[in-house]
Amino acid sequence: MKKNAAYIEVEPGIELFVQDIGTGDPIVLIPGFTFTTEVFSEQVRHFSKTHRTIVMDPRSHGRSTITVQGNDYVTHGTDLQKVLKALKIKNATLIGWSFGCLTVWEYIRQFGTDDIKSLVLIDMPPKSLSLQQGQDWVEGPLDDMAAAYTNYLHHPQGQREFISAYATGVMVQRELKEEELAWIVEQSLKTPYYIAANLFSAGLFSDYREEAAKGSESIPTMFIVAEHWAETAVPYLSKLTPNAAVKTLGGHLMFWEHSDKFNEIVEGFLQGNK
Incomplete structure (x- = not known):
């Protein structure tokens, strides 16, 4: 199996860590x-058997360069295009999680959907x-989001507390083992708190409704939403992106x-769009 890890320079002095495993579409x-390639380990293991599977740390995440420049989703969309170009990837399926979806929609805003499958x-x-x-369907009440930004994301302890509470309350449905929670928090802390605060505000003030609608009209699209959002998210997406498939599963993570269930859902989607 082809397996490669590389650092791709997206601008002078700023490199993104990328894993490129397997062959195929x-x-x-x-x-x-603030999360890293490591959260997708089970997807990489599964899909690299049949697909060329690329997973990346965005700038200031994981093993990529920590920088005070470009910690916003406009820049992240440009970075994605540079990674795809460097790896000579066309006709890919883009899979974004959480704010990673903003990177995907920003890519569509800047570069369209012609090179996306x-x-x-x-x-x-x-x-x-x-x-x-x-x-x-939104991330949460405005006052709650403002409180998270103001009270938690301006010092390291606050970032740890924020991610810990989010992990146990929103990301999973079962009780996390102590070592599992520590691992999740550790992934986030690879991004310094002062950059996390910037990314948080950049993400919350984004509006990609036009790109979401355009993408679902142009190419096969599937949303997978957490079960706790289903009552609001499913009718919202049915109106905004009527051509998209919508599935519900688990929590945010x-x-x-x-x-296994997630991979099965994605596998069915990929097979249906060959």
Whole structure:
């Protein structure tokens, strides 16, 4: 099996860590807010048997360069294009999780969908905040998001507390073992708190409804949303992206907690779009 890890320079002095494993039709996995390639280990193991499977650490995440420059999703979309170009990847399925979906939609905003085969978008609304709470699918109430930014993401202890609470309350459905929670928090802390705060605000104030609609009209698209969002997310997406498939599974980290079921869902989608 072809297996390669590389650092790809996206601008002078800034390199992204990329794993490129297997052969076949390419899929590209993009982690969410402050997380790393490691969260997708079960997807890499499964899909690299039949696909060229690429997983990347965005800038200031994981093993990529920590930088004060470009910690926003406009830049992340450009970075993705540079990685795809460097690896000579065309006609890929892009799989974004959480804020990684913003990277995918920003790519579509800048470069269109001509070089994309299909999209899998994991548990992220195209617009994070709305005054239509209860009607629109959003990340959460505006006051709660503001409190998270103000109270937690301006010092290291706050970042640890924020991710720990989010992991146990939103990301998984079962009780985490102590070592599992420590691992999840450790992944996030590879991004310094002052960069995490910037990414958090950049993500919350994004609006990619137009790109979500355009993408689902142009190429096969599937959303996989956490079960706790289903009541709001499913009708919202049915209206905004009526051509997209929508599945529900687990919590925010469903591809880690329920990896076999998640991989089965994605496998069916990929097979249906050959």
